[in-house]
Amino acid sequence: MPDLKSIYLDNAATSYPKPETVYSAVDNYYRNLGAPAGRSAYSQATRVQHLINQSRLRVANFFNAEFPDRIIFTFNGTDSLNLAIHGLLEKGDHAITTMAEHNSVLRPLRNLETCQKITVTRIPCDTSGRIDPADIKKAIIPGKTKLIAVTHASNVTGTIQPIQEIIEIAHQNNVIVLVDAAQSAGHLPIDVQELGIDLLATAGHKGLLGPLGTGLLYIRPGLEEQIKSIRQGGTGSQSENDLQPEILPDKYESGNLNAGGIIGLGEGIAFLQEKGLDQLREKEIGLTKMFINGLEPLPGLNIFGPENPRDRLGVISLTLEGMDPQDLAAILDDSYGICSRAGFHCAPEIHQQIGTSDSGGTLRLSIGHFTLEEEIQKTIDAFNEICTG
């Protein structure tokens, strides 16, 4: 049962609570099955493999992937992004990314750049966190740019990026696009074939409602020929030799999977499908609008990101003049039982663009699928007291 005393507004970090079906699937795995997947043939192990196959199929259907084996299970969003970036880029390549990215994109790219393997161009966003596709077009170096790594939606301002236009520009120039959907997956519809996404990396434990320790990477058919495995090891397949299998998903899934987590993730996705992503999105838009409208008139508050709730997720960053975001988060927690996050949110560069680099970043409040209207109202009331008290 969720802790009814607290108001959980840290869903951009990880979602809470999860659907009951997720809890019971994980409980059933650990209590009644317990076996690893893909290694043995006794009945519990076969059942676990079946449930993992089912989760993979659900994920593939959810994102409209061509086949379930295009979905690689990882341990979080960071893991998926590292696989895509380190697996794809080679000495001499040029990559483009943006200043709206999370460190799980920025740091692997910086690492490769520091080792003098690749060069990177970082595209600024505007003060609402939005990237202009024309800037990306200008940064492409024909014959040298291999990758554009772009977030679908900012984890600081909630800004939804124009990924369709970016993908079109990239493909006109034979550039591969990696979309970081850690924040958007489970909140916005994503059809990888319709959008033409080459690589889709996401966490499983945020909007997709799976447990922590889950993530996934979609790889467009054929691209696996260009992406190296960055970890090698036991896969339960082709065990008679010491060469990493080339078949998917085994090529990228070495070592025991987080079976309980993946089974739970499958239930998270089933929940989203049952509720309908469009309805959930409309609810999120309504709550975001209510939240921003309630906070905007309060003295001293600055709210970041697009004004129109349809242009953003329910991820709301703000600052209160004269107060450190960490102190504000502590007051919200101690006096009102509101769970928020303060600081830079692992996305250092966007703070330069929105002007919060020198003042400790922002306070972030993020709405989830289970957030209630009354919780938003109580949070607005709390801010009213803090700002006017």
Ligand SMILES: Cc1ncc(COP(=O)(O)O)c(C=O)c1O
């Ligand atoms: C935009 C974005 N990308 C990537 C990540 C990394 O995801 P994970 O925490 O699952 O590694 C996050 C996490 O907050 C994120 O917000």
